Amino acid sequence: MDNVWKYMGEFFLLVKAELKREYLFLKRYPMEIISFIFFMYVILMAIILGVSQLSDKGGLEIDHNRMILGYCLMQFVMSSQMGWSGQISNESQTGTLEQLSISGHRLGTVLLARGFSQFPRQTMSFFLLMSAYILSMPDVDLSLSVFYVVIPGLFLIAIGVYGIAYIFAGVTLLFKRVGTFFQIINFGLLGLFWQDRSALADDSFWAVLYDIFPLTLGMKNLSHYFQNPGQDIFMIYLNQAFYSIIFCVAGYLLFSMMEKKARKMALLSQY
Amino acid sequence: MGKHKIQFANTAIIYYPDRVKVQVENITKTYTKLLSKKTVEAVKNVSFEIKPGEIYALLGPNGAGKSTLIKMIAGLIIPTSGKILFDDKKVKNYEALSAVLEGTRNVYWRLTPLENLHYFANLRGVPTRTIKAKAEQYLVDLDIDAKKKNQSRHLSRGMLQKLAIASALITDPQILLLDEPTLGVDVASARKIKQKIRDLAKKEGKTILLTTHQMDLVDKLADRVGIINKGELIREGTIQELKQIAKKYLYEFVVKGKFTPPALWKKKYDVKVKNSNGDLTEMEIDCKSAEGFKEALETVSKKSEQIISVRQTQDDLEEVFLRSVNGG
Numbered sequence A: 001m002d003n004v005w006k007y008m009g010e011f012f013l014l015v016k017a018e019l020k021r022e023y024l025f026l027k028r029y030p031m032e033i034i035s036f037i038f039f040m041y042v043i044l045m046a047i048i049l050g051v052s053q054l055s056d057k058g059g060l061e062i063d064h065n066r067m068i069l070g071y072c073l074m075q076f077v078m079s080s081q082m083g084w085s086g087q088i089s090n091e092s093q094t095g096t097l098e099q100l101s102i103s104g105h106r107l108g109t110v111l112l113a114r115g116f117s118q119f120p121r122q123t124m125s126f127f128l129l130m131s132a133y134i135l136s137m138p139d140v141d142l143s144l145s146v147f148y149v150v151i152p153g154l155f156l157i158a159i160g161v162y163g164i165a166y167i168f169a170g171v172t173l174l175f176k177r178v179g180t181f182f183q184i185i186n187f188g189l190l191g192l193f194w195q196d197r198s199a200l201a202d203d204s205f206w207a208v209l210y211d212i213f214p215l216t217l218g219m220k221n222l223s224h225y226f227q228n229p230g231q232d233i234f235m236i237y238l239n240q241a242f243y244s245i246i247f248c249v250a251g252y253l254l255f256s257m258m259e260k261k262a263r264k265m266a267l268l269s270q271y
Numbered sequence B: 001m002g003k004h005k006i007q008f009a010n011t012a013i014i015y016y017p018d019r020v021k022v023q024v025e026n027i028t029k030t031y032t033k034l035l036s037k038k039t040v041e042a043v044k045n046v047s048f049e050i051k052p053g054e055i056y057a058l059l060g061p062n063g064a065g066k067s068t069l070i071k072m073i074a075g076l077i078i079p080t081s082g083k084i085l086f087d088d089k090k091v092k093n094y095e096a097l098s099a100v101l102e103g104t105r106n107v108y109w110r111l112t113p114l115e116n117l118h119y120f121a122n123l124r125g126v127p128t129r130t131i132k133a134k135a136e137q138y139l140v141d142l143d144i145d146a147k148k149k150n151q152s153r154h155l156s157r158g159m160l161q162k163l164a165i166a167s168a169l170i171t172d173p174q175i176l177l178l179d180e181p182t183l184g185v186d187v188a189s190a191r192k193i194k195q196k197i198r199d200l201a202k203k204e205g206k207t208i209l210l211t212t213h214q215m216d217l218v219d220k221l222a223d224r225v226g227i228i229n230k231g232e233l234i235r236e237g238t239i240q241e242l243k244q245i246a247k248k249y250l251y252e253f254v255v256k257g258k259f260t261p262p263a264l265w266k267k268k269y270d271v272k273v274k275n276s277n278g279d280l281t282e283m284e285i286d287c288k289s290a291e292g293f294k295e296a297l298e299t300v301s302k303k304s305e306q307i308i309s310v311r312q313t314q315d316d317l318e319e320v321f322l323r324s325v326n327g328g
Helices: A002-028 A030-058 A064-094 A096-101 A107-136 A144-175 A179-194 A205-212 A214-227 A233-264 B066-073 B113-123 B128-141 B157-169 B187-202 B215-221 B239-246 B290-303 B317-325
Strands: B004-007 B012-015 B022-032 B039-050 B055-059 B081-086 B097-100 B175-179 B207-211 B224-229 B232-237 B250-256 B270-276 B280-286 B306-312
Touching: A002 A030, A002 A107, A002 B113, A030 A064, A030 A107, A064 A096, A064 A107, A064 A144, A064 A179, A064 A214, A096 A107, A107 A144, A107 A233, A144 A179, A144 A214, A144 A233, A179 A214, A205 A214, A214 A233, B022 B066, B039 B066, B039 B081, B039 B207, B039 B224, B039 B232, B055 B066, B055 B187, B055 B215, B066 B175, B066 B207, B097 B157, B113 B128, B113 B157, B128 B157, B157 B175, B157 B187, B175 B187, B187 B207, B187 B215, B215 B317, B224 B239, B224 B317, B232 B239, B232 B317, B239 B317, B250 B290, B290 B306
Parallel strands: B055 B207, B055 B224, B097 B175, B175 B207
Antiparallel strands: B004 B012, B022 B039, B022 B081, B224 B232, B250 B280, B250 B306, B270 B280
């Protein structure tokens, strides 16, 4: 039990250190976030414009709510997945990855602490992006007044996403220049967020996968938070937490194995 | 700082109960190339020990395996075989250790020096009050205080190196690994760093391993030196021991008048005539053995006008190092 408290105490220190660093970056480079949100905003607007022109011609039905929710969640997910991978890649060049590795904390724990410390910024970006669409598209029926239900939901989704981010980070540790490859995968994941769960037969393999994979399950639950914020919320949180923790732990273990391999191959530093 | 002094009749022994001994036992690191399956032995069966309060220097040419060895001690590379022990125990946690590795890296370029120090100290749970006091002190000590609010990416190479050293020191490590600590640093700062390293070992009992190509740094700082070449530790000892091992029978003869070494000597000794101006001849003879010295002395006394002086000399550390890596 003492060990658990000791570990928790150390993890708290780590989160505190990372929060301070995150705050400094946020204060020093606010334009980085604003330009990122603007860039993401423009991309989806271009997609929506293109798709609506197609729909005018061919009767294609577009659910703007689903599109915007899925897209905002994708950028939320992407900043963890790409963020961890990017940090591993950059820090192995600057040498700080080695410093983190000898800091007395496991590299996986440092990444988790970073995930937690980046959560406020990611959540802020999520809501800012969503506000931009709500303000600029009158037919969007999403209300930000449910933020108090959405924020804990996003946190639980983030834990599941960390599981995937661990795998991205581990692969980066071993193979280094894989950023572009992951960028493509991330945009590919957009399809998953836009997938309509109701179109899948309940007992099909894909439906089962949809209901346990943190990204798709997160999308399903996020839709629920916006549509029926008060309904079965505790059970939904519990369900999301269960699968997210499983994915996070599995990701952590896989990352630890890849990290060990990287240490054997002397891959913690440079290229 | 745990530091105890035991007073005996006429001597005092200082020991540091919270300080750590580092043992490297038969460490080997082999890399296998992924496609060709060709193996490269970067470090071969290396063993040495560093006591608390000792400065151990690793010397070796580029690619000799020094950095690999330092990284294995830091736990950044897992050895293929062998053991690394801290105080006779297998290392489970590296929080006792800090390292400055290779040049201008090790710090966050988008943070200021002060923020870097706070971040690294925070990671290790150093109390905020201690951080504030120590950070300012290190920045002043290492002449970085004028730039403490500039982002680290604007610092010069030497400044970055000093910042990396300060970041390593602020966590008060028991073991300090320094890979080329004064590389790119100006003369005045290098002197301060040397003094700091000496104080850390001698006043605070820290265990220090350093690698460098700067012989004067080793000569002035190291208690013991290991010379590593092609992954093997080929020589080890104090600087005095190494100088003697390398050239035990090196003598300097000064004789009156002109002296030409006999042709026969070419096969037996290494002779270097350093000065011959007609009045005096000054030469250095590596006699190879005690017998050789006796013979050389007899020959010189017979063939010279007068022997003015005979003195046993030593190679400087650079010469010892070069002889060692060249198989001498």
